[in-house]
Amino acid sequence: MSPVNLHIDAQRLWQSLMDLAQIGATPKGGVKRITLTDLDRQGRDQFVAWAKGAGMHIRTDAIGNIFARREGLDPQRAPVMTGSHLDTQPSGGKFDGAYGVMAGLEVVRRLNDLGLQTEAPIEVVAWTNEEGSRFVPTMMGSGVFSGVYQLEPMLQQKDIDGISVGEALQAIGYGGQATTIAVGAYFEAHIEQGPVLENTKTTIGAVTGALGQRWFDVEIIGQDSHAGPTPMELRKDALLAASRLVVEVNRVACTFPDNARATVGHLRVTPNSRNVVPGRVDMTIDVRNARDETLSNMVESLRDAVREIEQACRVQISMNEVLYFPPSHFAPHLIDAVRGAAKQLGLSCRDIVSGAAHDAVYLARVAPTAMIFVPCEGGLSHNELENARPDEIAAGASVLLNAMLAAAGVHATAQAAA
Amino acid sequence: MSPVNLHIDAQRLWQSLMDLAQIGATPKGGVKRITLTDLDRQGRDQFVAWAKGAGMHIRTDAIGNIFARREGLDPQRAPVMTGSHLDTQPSGGKFDGAYGVMAGLEVVRRLNDLGLQTEAPIEVVAWTNEEGSRFVPTMMGSGVFSGVYQLEPMLQQKDIDGISVGEALQAIGYGGQATTIAVGAYFEAHIEQGPVLENTKTTIGAVTGALGQRWFDVEIIGQDSHAGPTPMELRKDALLAASRLVVEVNRVACTFPDNARATVGHLRVTPNSRNVVPGRVDMTIDVRNARDETLSNMVESLRDAVREIEQACRVQISMNEVLYFPPSHFAPHLIDAVRGAAKQLGLSCRDIVSGAAHDAVYLARVAPTAMIFVPCEGGLSHNELENARPDEIAAGASVLLNAMLAAAGVHATAQAAA
Numbered sequence: 017m018s019p020v021n022l023h024i025d026a027q028r029l030w031q032s033l034m035d036l037a038q039i040g041a042t043p044k045g046g047v048k049r050i051t052l053t054d055l056d057r058q059g060r061d062q063f064v065a066w067a068k069g070a071g072m073h074i075r076t077d078a079i080g081n082i083f084a085r086r087e088g089l090d091p092q093r094a095p096v097m098t099g100s101h102l103d104t105q106p107s108g109g110k111f112d113g114a115y116g117v118m119a120g121l122e123v124v125r126r127l128n129d130l131g132l133q134t135e136a137p138i139e140v141v142a143w144t145n146e147e148g149s150r151f152v153p154t155m156m157g158s159g160v161f162s163g164v165y166q167l168e169p170m171l172q173q174k175d176i177d178g179i180s181v182g183e184a185l186q187a188i189g190y191g192g193q194a195t196t197i198a199v200g201a202y203f204e205a206h207i208e209q210g211p212v213l214e215n216t217k218t219t220i221g222a223v224t225g226a227l228g229q230r231w232f233d234v235e236i237i238g239q240d241s242h243a244g245p246t247p248m249e250l251r252k253d254a255l256l257a258a259s260r261l262v263v264e265v266n267r268v269a270c271t272f273p274d275n276a277r278a279t280v281g282h283l284r285v286t287p288n289s290r291n292v293v294p295g296r297v298d299m300t301i302d303v304r305n306a307r308d309e310t311l312s313n314m315v316e317s318l319r320d321a322v323r324e325i326e327q328a329c330r331v332q333i334s335m336n337e338v339l340y341f342p343p344s345h346f347a348p349h350l351i352d353a354v355r356g357a358a359k360q361l362g363l364s365c366r367d368i369v370s371g372a373a374h375d376a377v378y379l380a381r382v383a384p385t386a387m388i389f390v391p392c393e394g395g396l397s398h399n400e401l402e403n404a405r406p407d408e409i410a411a412g413a414s415v416l417l418n419a420m421l422a423a424a425g426v427h428a429t430a431q432a433a434a
Numbered sequence: 435m436s437p438v439n440l441h442i443d444a445q446r447l448w449q450s451l452m453d454l455a456q457i458g459a460t461p462k463g464g465v466k467r468i469t470l471t472d473l474d475r476q477g478r479d480q481f482v483a484w485a486k487g488a489g490m491h492i493r494t495d496a497i498g499n500i501f502a503r504r505e506g507l508d509p510q511r512a513p514v515m516t517g518s519h520l521d522t523q524p525s526g527g528k529f530d531g532a533y534g535v536m537a538g539l540e541v542v543r544r545l546n547d548l549g550l551q552t553e554a555p556i557e558v559v560a561w562t563n564e565e566g567s568r569f570v571p572t573m574m575g576s577g578v579f580s581g582v583y584q585l586e587p588m589l590q591q592k593d594i595d596g597i598s599v600g601e602a603l604q605a606i607g608y609g610g611q612a613t614t615i616a617v618g619a620y621f622e623a624h625i626e627q628g629p630v631l632e633n634t635k636t637t638i639g640a641v642t643g644a645l646g647q648r649w650f651d652v653e654i655i656g657q658d659s660h661a662g663p664t665p666m667e668l669r670k671d672a673l674l675a676a677s678r679l680v681v682e683v684n685r686v687a688c689t690f691p692d693n694a695r696a697t698v699g700h701l702r703v704t705p706n707s708r709n710v711v712p713g714r715v716d717m718t719i720d721v722r723n724a725r726d727e728t729l730s731n732m733v734e735s736l737r738d739a740v741r742e743i744e745q746a747c748r749v750q751i752s753m754n755e756v757l758y759f760p761p762s763h764f765a766p767h768l769i770d771a772v773r774g775a776a777k778q779l780g781l782s783c784r785d786i787v788s789g790a791a792h793d794a795v796y797l798a799r800v801a802p803t804a805m806i807f808v809p810c811e812g813g814l815s816h817n818e819l820e821n822a823r824p825d826e827i828a829a830g831a832s833v834l835l836n837a838m839l840a841a842a843g844v845h846a847t848a849q850a851a852a
Contacts (some may be wrong), residue, residue, distance in 0.1 A: 047715060119514050210663025227662065231708065241813060243697035243720045244789030245628025250813075257696055259680035270667050279661035280673055281708045283701070290649065290699045290718040297626050302661045302710045371662030395659060397667075 022358045024417050026410030036062060036102075036118060039111040045402025045420060047110055051103035051145040052080070052184035059102045063117060063142055066300030070124050072140070075148065076192025078167055080144035080185045080220040083194060086124050088137040089427055094200035096134070096424040097383070098123065098416060099141030100375060102155070103275050105149055109402020110129045111207045111409075117142050117415040119205040121333040123420055135425030136200050143375045144190075150175045151184075152318035158375035161196055179202035183336040199383035201350055201423040204376040205416045206387060207404055212368060219411050221349050221368035221389030226377045227275060227304035228269065228311045228343035234261070238286060238331040240295035251293050255285055257329035258297040264321040265301055274368050276314060277304040301335070306343050306369050344370075344377045350423060354386050362409050386419070388412050426430070440544065442827030442835050447540040449830045453521075453605055454480060454536060455528040464818025465528055469521035469563040470498070472604035478608060479519045481560055488542050490558070494610025497578040497586055498562035498603045501612060503720035504542050505576060506555040508847055512618035514543065514552070514842040516799070516834060517559030517792060519575070523567055527820020528812065529625045529827070535560050537623040537831040539840055553843030554618050562608075563795045567604075568593045576793035579614055580800045588782070614731060617801035619768055619841040622794040623834045628787060630811030637829050638776040639786035639807030640769050642768045644795045645693060646723035646729045652679070653698035658705060669711050673703055675747035676715040681742040682739035683719055686732050693787045694732060695722040709725035719753070724761050725786050762788075768841060772804050775836035781829050806830050806837070 039058045040049035061072055067084035075076060075083045085095065100116020107384055120140035127134070143161070148154030151173045153243045157420065159165040171182035185191035208214075213221050216298045238254035269278035279302045286296040305311035322333050351367075358365035370377075379385045390412035393403040457465035457476045467473045478500060482492055485502035485571065493501045518534025525560065538558035545552070561579070566572030568589045577583040587599035605610035626632075631639050636842075656672035679696045687696035694800040697720045721731035738753045769785075776783035786807055797803045808830035811821040 044557065051519070093452060195639065196442045208663060210665075211659070211668050212663070212665065215668060229662070242628070242790060242815060243626050243695065243699055244647070244791075245626060245630070246695070246724060246789065247628075247630060247693075248684070248695060250629050250633060253684070253697075255701060256680060256684050259677035259698075262673060263681060266666070266671070275665075277664070277666060279671075279711055280662055280677075281703075281710045281712060282706050283673060283700050283703050284706075286697075288700050288702075291697070291720050293697055294699060302709050304662060371664065372660060384726075397660065415792055425471035 022130070022414065022417055023411045024122045024126045024410060027404060028125065029118060029410060029413055032066065032118045032121065033110060036114055040104065040178055042400050044229035047104045047108050049102065050106065050150050050187055051147060052150065052181065056103055056186065057188035057190070061143065063102060065411065067140065067276070070121065071316060072124060075194035076190055077196065078092055078191060079170060080190040081157040081161055082142045084140045086138040087427065088134045088424065091137045093136035094198040095137040095139040095140055096201045096420050097139040097199050097204070098203040098420060100204050100206060101143045101146035103145055103147050104196070105147050107400050108299055109397060109399060111402055111404050112209065112397050113146055115207055115409065116205045119411050121234045122413050123392065125171045125243070126363065126417060133427045135427065136419065138420065138424060146375055148415050151181050155334065155373060155375055155378055157334065158378040159183055162378040164378050164381065168306045185254040198336060199379065201385045202376060202379040203350065203386045203416055203420055204374060204387045205412050206374060206389060207387040207392040207397060209351045209392060209395065209397035210371055213389060217364070218366045219390065219408050220365040220415055222354040222358065223346060223366055223370050223389055224351055224367050224386035225306060225346050226344040226370040226373055226394060227306055228308055229339060229341040229373070230303045230311060230315055230337060231339035232301040233336045233338050234299045234301055235334045236297040238295050238329065239240040241293045241295055243291040246293055252330045253293050254297040254331055255294040257325050257331045258283060259331065260325045260329070261321065264318060268317050272305065272310055272314050274305050274307040274310040274344045276310065277371060278302065278314065304371060308343050311343065341373055341377070343379045346380055346386045350384050350386035350419070353419040353422040354388055356406050357415045360418065361411070363416055388415050439836055440548070440832065442540045442544045442823060442828060442831045446543065447536060447828060447831055448547065448824045450484065450536045451532060452538065454532050454647040458522065459622045460818050462818040464820065465522045465526050466524055467520065467522045468568050469565060470568065470599065470606055472606065474521055475606035475608065478560065481520060485558065486541065488546055490542060494608055495612040496609060497588060498608040498610070498734050499574050499579055500560045502558045503519040504545070504556040505624065506842065508553045511554035512616040513555040513557040514619045514838050515557040515559055515617050516621040516623070516838060517561065518622050518624060518823045519561045521563055521565050523565050523816045526636045527815060527817060529822050530815050531564055531625065533625055533827065534623045538836050540831050542648065544835060548667060551845045552843065554838065556712035556838065556842060560590055564793055570825040571600050571612055571685045573791060573793055573796055578795040580796040581830035582722050582796050584797065586661035620794060620797040620801045621802070621834055621838055622802045622805045623794060623830050624792060624807060625810040625815060626807040627810060627813065628789055631807060631809035632813060635782065636784045637826050638833055640772040640776065640783055640803035641764060641788050641807055642769055643724060643764050644762040644788040644791055645695065645724055646726055647757065647759040647791070648721045648729060648733055648755060649757035650719040651754045651756050652719055653715045653752045654715040654749050656713050656747065661709040661711055664711055669846065670748045671711050672715040672749055673712040675716055675743050675749045675751065676701060678743045678747070679739065682736060686735050690723065690728055690732050692723050692725040692728040694728065695789060696720065696732065722789060726761050729761065741790065752810065759791055762798045764798060764804045768802050768804035768837070771837040772806055772833060774832045774840065778836065779829070779832055781833065806833050
């Protein structure tokens with residue numbers, strides 16, 4: 017049961033990623049493989065073919081999640097699972113999601129190379145519709161698997177052309193019958209999609225959890241007036257109020273502890289004319305924190321700021337919550353397995369909290385879970401220019417291999433053979 | 435030459451305004467009479483017909499300005515002129531511009547009623563294309579008359595359909611031959627288009643001049659990044675920088691003297707997505723002041739703020755000046771004539787600086803000039819709901835009548851007859 021010190025086949029993993037990226041390849045070097053389209057089908061077919069080639073057995077469930085299984089020595093044990101998603105953003109890259117699935121496939125291929133058998137079965141999963149760019153919500157497949165969402169309403173979700181998830185699944189032949197099973201452990205390898213590992217020259221991020229998120233729609237109502245004739249003291253300037261709120265959002269994020277982040281990403285001014293004092297602003301606020309209590313305190317501080325700004329700027333501000341994800345905390349023994357594997361492989365490693373949600377966030381509700389982050393160039397993701405270094409892509413998959421073996425148990429004879 | 439104490443015919447003036455507002459009337463009670471369209475022609479024809487009915491002689495110059503003249507007793511004297519414009523914004527109201535022309539017409543009608551003759555001739559002018567909504571620049575007709583613009587390039591300005599000012603003038607039959615003449619004095623009556631008179635319960639604004647204006651296009655370049663995975667200290671948030679600048683723009687306007695005003699009316703965020711830290715903002719700044727030196731000091735203070743914000747937010751900010759109007763100072767003896775007329779009529783009056791530019795701002799470059807403001811409801815203008823009280827509309831025109839008589843000189847015999 018002690019970790020071993022194995023490496024995956026770096027060249028084979030990279031080639032699989034590059035081959036998969038041909039399906040939906042864009043001229044700028046990215047990938048457009050929107051969920052449940054024919055290109056998604058092609059990507060799924062490729063994964064299934066490769067998994068079968070590696071001797072795995074395929075199951076598909078009713079929301080289209082694909083599970084590729086390599087049996088273990090102990091049929092009583094729940095599988096040690098890994099994976100991610102094959103769908104992309106409309107202007108996506110080669111690594112987001114695809115990396116986690118191909119790394120899982122490479123783990124199995126490498127076990128095959130070495131003739132290693134595990135105590136627990138190994139499963140590699142491709143979750144349906146992580147991106148949410150065609151059908152909301154995001155992380156639909158893992159959400160259904162984890163009981164966050166009911167199956168039926170998800171099958172009825174429609175895209176802008178009125179096509180439902182259920183219809184799209186039938187069209188590409190991935191509406192299956194597999195039932196949900198217990199999961200012994202879940203790992204997910206992923207590019208960081210942020211700048212921390214690159215900035216600190218660290219190869220492996222041992223992800224301890226994911227930030228909680230609270231999203232708000234904010235509406236600020238002032239009064240349009242002419243920029244020339246209206247003295248400052250008689251204005252009800254919605255953009256001035258909005259700007260003070262943006263500054264407060266930043267202040268809150270910079271002064272609260274526990275990986276506090278807060279962002280105004282969207283802001284729209286009405287009437288948005290050069291010489292008219294704006295009468296209305298619609299904007300969003302995205303607040304994140306690793307601790308739920310601190311997350312609440314951040315929001316309370318913002319609500320206080322909103323009341324002060326309303327008074328100072330003579331405007332009305334409404335702040336409507338549209339999303340709440342509580343913070344996720346991953347399983348300490350699996351985080352330890354990731355840290356241990358990195359150490360044994362001689363890789364630099366640091367603990368990191370995921371700022372974004374991933375399928376692993378939902379899996380953490382039903383199974384011990386951990387994630388492995390590797391750096392991506394410039395922290396860039398959801399972009400055709402998304403990039404990562406082959407050696408770091410390989411390092412993350414080797415950590416995955418060893419951490420999964422630690423969780424699944426390696427048969428003693430086979431381990432000696434390695 | 436001393437001011438007399440006459441009232442215009444309030445009912446006739448109001449009826450003329452309402453009749454004129456039928457030409458281009460909108461369902462919401464506003465007026466859409468875009469410059470040099472057939473509706474503008476109808477408005478011009480109506481004014482010309484009324485002016486001829488009042489015994490006036492019509493001249494039109496090459497940019498389409500219409501001058502209606504009532505002769506004075508002294509053929510050597512330059513005319514005392516009044517007027518404004520007949521064109522409107524696309525969603526304009528009944529009073530902006532039309533009031534100044536109809537008030538001038540009513541002055542002449544009332545002089546006719548009373549059999550009064552003036553020493554200097556009286557001219558009522560309708561300037562071409564004040565609004566600038568079809569052809570830039572704004573205040574084209576008065577700008578050409580005052581030598582701010584050359585005639586030929588203005589005739590070649592095109593609308594979005596490629597029709598030139600010269601072609602549009604020919605099409606409506608208002609391209610004339612009249613040459614520019616000296617102006618003895620110029621008055622313009624106008625709704626305030628701001629809230630000051632209404633808020634202070636004042637009927638007459640004796641306008642002492644117009645604010646200088648400096649307009650800027652501002653471009654802020656940061657870097658897009660994911661709102662979740664990007665720690666605050668690694669962000670280059672263009673919207674945070676923009677918001678700090680909006681707050682500084684307001685601070686500058688609130689702390690500098692001399693009727694300082696400053697506005698960000700337009701702001702556009704890129705990519706403007708809820709969970710992406712904005713990489714770019716484009717915005718405008720409009721800075722106004724009654725004194726040119728203070729105007730420059732405000733801009734310098736903003737430039738200092740821009741340098742600080744660039745450092746603090748790790749962004750690049752460019753600030754490009756796109757318009758400069760120096761402050762206008764009206765003629766003290768004509769401002770006195772307005773104040774005196776209001777006093778003699780028993781009307782509340784206060785000095786006011788025009789925050790917006792008007793045709794009078796250009797006339798002030800070539801003739802002694804003053805303006806008379808009357809309140810408008812809620813300070814609202816450039817809006818179909820623009821409104822004003824009949825008694826205040828009448829009061830402004832009576833002030834105009836008496837101030838013009840003071841400037842033009844009333845024949846002694848006639849004055850006694852009044």
